[in-house]
Amino acid sequence: MCGIVGYLDQTGGGRGRLGQTMLALLSALGCRGPDSAGVAMYGDPRGLVLWIKVGDGDGDAALAERVAAEIRTGASVLHADRRGPYLRVVVEGGPDPLGLARAVEGLDAAVEVVSLGRRLEVVKQVGSPENLDRTFGISRFQGTHGIGHARLSTESIVDLSHSQPFWAHGLPDLAVAHNGHITNYHKMRRRYETQGVRFYTGNDSEIIGVYLAERMARGDAFEDALQASLRDLDGSFCYVAATADGLGYAKDPFGLKPLIVADTDAFVAIATEEVALRRALGTGFAAVEPGARRAQAWRLPALAAAR
Amino acid sequence: MQTIDAGGKTTREVNAAIREAIAAGADTIRVTNPEARHNLGVGLLARVRLILEGSAGYYCGGMIDGPTVEVRGNAGWGLAECMMAGTVVVDGHAGNGAAASIRGGTVVVRGNAAARAGIAMKGGLLVVAGSVGYMTGFMMQRGTIVVCGDADEALADSMYEGRVFVGGKIAELGNDALVKEVTAEDRDFLRAALAPLEASPDRYDFKKVESGRRLWNFDKKELDIWKAAL
Numbered sequence: 001m002c003g004i005v006g007y008l009d010q011t012g013g014g015r016g017r018l019g020q021t022m023l024a025l026l027s028a029l030g031c032r033g034p035d036s037a038g039v040a041m042y043g044d045p046r047g048l049v050l051w052i053k054v055g056d057g058d059g060d061a062a063l064a065e066r067v068a069a070e071i072r073t074g075a076s077v078l079h080a081d082r083r084g085p086y087l088r089v090v091v092e093g094g095p096d097p098l099g100l101a102r103a104v105e106g107l108d109a110a111v112e113v114v115s116l117g118r119r120l121e122v123v124k125q126v127g128s129p130e131n132l133d134r135t136f137g138i139s140r141f142q143g144t145h146g147i148g149h150a151r152l153s154t155e156s157i158v159d160l161s162h163s164q165p166f167w168a169h170g171l172p173d174l175a176v177a178h179n180g181h182i183t184n185y186h187k188m189r190r191r192y193e194t195q196g197v198r199f200y201t202g203n204d205s206e207i208i209g210v211y212l213a214e215r216m217a218r219g220d221a222f223e224d225a226l227q228a229s230l231r232d233l234d235g236s237f238c239y240v241a242a243t244a245d246g247l248g249y250a251k252d253p254f255g256l257k258p259l260i261v262a263d264t265d266a267f268v269a270i271a272t273e274e275v276a277l278r279r280a281l282g283t284g285f286a287a288v289e290p291g292a293r294r295a296q297a298w299r300l301p302a303l304a305a306a307r
Numbered sequence: 308m309q310t311i312d313a314g315g316k317t318t319r320e321v322n323a324a325i326r327e328a329i330a331a332g333a334d335t336i337r338v339t340n341p342e343a344r345h346n347l348g349v350g351l352l353a354r355v356r357l358i359l360e361g362s363a364g365y366y367c368g369g370m371i372d373g374p375t376v377e378v379r380g381n382a383g384w385g386l387a388e389c390m391m392a393g394t395v396v397v398d399g400h401a402g403n404g405a406a407a408s409i410r411g412g413t414v415v416v417r418g419n420a421a422a423r424a425g426i427a428m429k430g431g432l433l434v435v436a437g438s439v440g441y442m443t444g445f446m447m448q449r450g451t452i453v454v455c456g457d458a459d460e461a462l463a464d465s466m467y468e469g470r471v472f473v474g475g476k477i478a479e480l481g482n483d484a485l486v487k488e489v490t491a492e493d494r495d496f497l498r499a500a501l502a503p504l505e506a507s508p509d510r511y512d513f514k515k516v517e518s519g520r521r522l523w524n525f526d527k528k529e530l531d532i533w534k535a536a537l
Contacts, residue, residue, distance in 0.1 A: 255422050255440065258384065258402065274343035274362050274381060283361050287381060289402055289421055291440060291459070 001152040002179040003029025004259075006240035006270035008145035008247040008298055014266075019141030024280035026129040026148040029272055033150030036163035037132045038124025040115070040175035040242060041146035047078055048093045048172070051086050051115035051122055052104060053160060059085040060110065067104055067111060074100060084125065084135050085160060086114070093118060097172050112161060112200055117173030119143070119244045124163040144300055145247050147240045149177035156202040168209025169198070171216055173244040178205035179272055180237030180257045188232075208239055223297035226250045230293055240270055248297030255292030262287040268298045309333040313347075314340035321347060329353045343383065348376050351393075365402070368395040371412075387414045390431065396503065403440070406433040409450070415503050422459070425452040428469060436504050442481065444471045444516070453500050455511055465536060466518045472497060474511025482536040483519040 005025040009018065022039050030037070050071075054064040064087045068080050075091040082088075094100065101113040115122035123136045129150060133139050149164035156162050165177040182188075185204035192210055193199065199206060211232065215225040226241065226248045236256035240249045249270050251259050262269045262277050264285045271277050277287050290296070309328045313321045321338065325348060328336045335356040341347055345364035348357050351374045359367070362380030372391040381399035390409040397405075400418035407423070409431040416424075416433075422440030425433045428447040438456035444463040457475035464481025471484075472493070480486070493515060497508035521529065522536055 255403070273364060274383060275345075275364055278342040278362060283380070286399075287362070288400055289381075292422065 001032045003032035003150040003272045003276070004177045004179045004238065004240050004270075005029065005148045005272070005276055006146070006177075006242065006247050006249065006268070008242075008268045008300065009266075010264070010268060010298075010301055011266050012301055015142045015144060018143040018146060019137075019139040021280055022141075022146050022148050023129060023133050023139045025269070025271055025276045026132075026150055028276035028279040029150050030129050032272060033152045034128065035153045035158045036124060036126045036151045036160075037129040037149065038122065038151075038163050038165055038177075039132070039138055039141075039146055039148040040120060040122045040165040040167070040177070041138070041141050041143045042117075042119040042173075042242065042244060043121060043141065043143040045118045045244075046090055048075075048091050048097050048100075048116065048118060049121055050089045050091070050101070050104075050113055052089065053085055053110075053112040053114050054087050055110045056085060056160070059087070063108055063110060066107055070104055070107055071100065074103065083123075086123070098170070101169070113167075113169075114160075115167045115175075117167070117244060120167065120173045120175055120242075122165055122167050122175060124149070124165065125160055126158060126163065145242060147175060147177045147242045147247070149179075154181075155204070162201045162203045164203075164205060166203075166206050166209045168213040169200070170210060170213030174209060174213055174216065174241065176205070176209040176212065176239055176241045178208055178237060178239040179259075180239075180252065181235040182207055182233050182237060183235035184233065185235075204235075205239075208233065208237075208241070212241060222246050223248060223295065226295035226297055230295055238272070245300045246297050248295065249290075250295040251290055251292060253293040258289065260287050260289050261296075263298070308335040308337055310337045310339060312339050313342065313344070318344050318346050322349065325351070325357065329355050341380075343381070345383065348374070351376075362399065363397075368393075371395075381418070382416075386416075387412070390414070400437070401435075405435075406431065406452075409433070413503075417504065419456070424454075425450070425471075428452070432500060434500055434504065436506070438475065441478075444469070444484075445481065447471075451496070451500070453497060455501070455504075455506065463516045463518070465522055467523070468518060471516040472513045473516065474508075474513050477514060477516070480516065483522045483532070484516050485519045487515045487517050489513050489515045 079090040165175045168174040182204040238257040238259040341359045341361045343362040349369045365383040366385040368376040369388040375394045378397040384402040386405040387395040393412045396415045401416045401420040403421045405420040405424045406414040408427045411431045413432045416435045419437035424439045424443040428450040430450045434453045441459040442461045447469045448467045452471040455474040460479040461481040463484035
């Protein structure tokens with residue numbers, strides 16, 4: 001089942017409410033996915049932000065120290081602190097962020113960079129959206145847009161790494177949250193693995209970010225990559241994806257997974273069920289279910305104008 | 308008129324309040340703040356008028372026998388599923404499987420209905436002012452679907468009996484579905500069916516789709532049809 005949500009502010013204001021809105025959207029879908037909850041939210045650009053899993057539970061303090069030391073050898077650290085199983089580090093943006101992630105992950109098998117980007121921050125854990133807020137205070141987060149996920153596991157295991165959203169490891173700031181099944185996952189995964197791509201989980205949803213990252217690295221615009229996925233991914237799926245300055249969704253050719261979209265002057269809001277939109281944002285706007293085989297993307301107005 | 312504020316209540320509490328109001332003799336019940344939650348107004352057997360002041364979630368008005376349910380918003384999947392008798396009117400759009408398996412009564416959607424509208428209908432009437440998604444009328448057995456707008460792929464696939472009228476474009480007919488001539492009798496029927504929408508059938512170029520009945524009985528000489536159908 002799973003519940004997915006997405007939100008993008010179209011006014012250029014309202015940054016202070018992003019976390020509250022995301023939590024309200026996700027909480028309304030909590031019953032669709034009691035296994036784990038997560039959000040990927042986009043704040044103000046500040047160097048490079050990394051959320052690094054350092055072990056399970058509350059994490060491994062010694063390992064966190066080794067990771068921090070490794071980062072200091074290659075980058076200027078602006079801020080570092082421990083949050084639950086994570087080490088969150090802000091560094092001055094260098095020329096090779098993916099190289100930095102690889103170096104950190106090379107230290108120990110328990111280390112995983114869960115989030116990396118100039119604006120992206122992914123936090124996720126086993127349990128409900130309310131618990132996610134209690135642990136990380138996501139409702140206080142300020143930013144422009146985000147996606148979220150409440151997971152009901154059907155095939156792969158329930159732990160932090162298998163939770164969503166996934167940061168797409170091949171591209172900073174790209175994140176995906178998925179509801180459904182990708183049935184050509186194993187075939188695609190084998191192809192990517194022969195190209196040297198590392199997979200972190202046995203969760204079929206992970207392939208979507210890998211796919212989008214590969215297409216965008218080759219020059220596809222975000223929306224074009226979403227459109228192309230309708231042809232290349234098999235199965236019944238809906239997913240939301242976000243970049244540093246955009247939000248989008250894709251819905252499979254059979255439309256077997258629900259997804260409701262509200263596109264207003266003030267915001268774009270996307271949710272698996274309309275109940276999330278009504279509880280989080282009220283009744284003063286229209287919400288429609290896109291047909292099958294649809295993909296669409298929106299850009300942040302302020303950032304789009306600044307370029 | 309009795310008003311029930313659904314805000315802050317569980318679905319079970321809202322439905323219990325609706326039943327209590329009916330038991331107390333209310334003939335019109337208004338539910339505010341429905342918040343698109345699921346299973347509202349299911350299993351009602353009284354001739355009551357239920358108004359939802361907002362969107363409804365899945366299975367709204369399912370398994371009802373007699374009431375009139377009005378949704379002042381959208382409805383999610385499985386609208387009026389398995390209804391026996393009564394009327395369900397949605398001002399906005401309806402999700403997948405609207406009027407699935409209904410045995411009687413009337414379902415009116417003023418917006419669009421998504422995929423598999425009227426799937427396995429066993430009677431009754433589904434009227435959609437807008438367009439419908441793919442596989443509308445799939446395996447329907449009796450009853451009528453009227454679509455003023457366009458119909459997506461595999462329309463009326465593998466239907467047994469019943470009929471589907473489409474006022475707009477048909478993207479593709481389903482297996483064993485045939486376009487038949489619209490008779491004068493059909494026009495009278497359409498006039499009555501569209502009355503709740505205050506629309507005239509003359510505004511549309513209605514096509515009638517019925518079963519070719521070639522899938523009713525298996526004949527191995529016709530194996531090719533079955534390969535396509537299955």
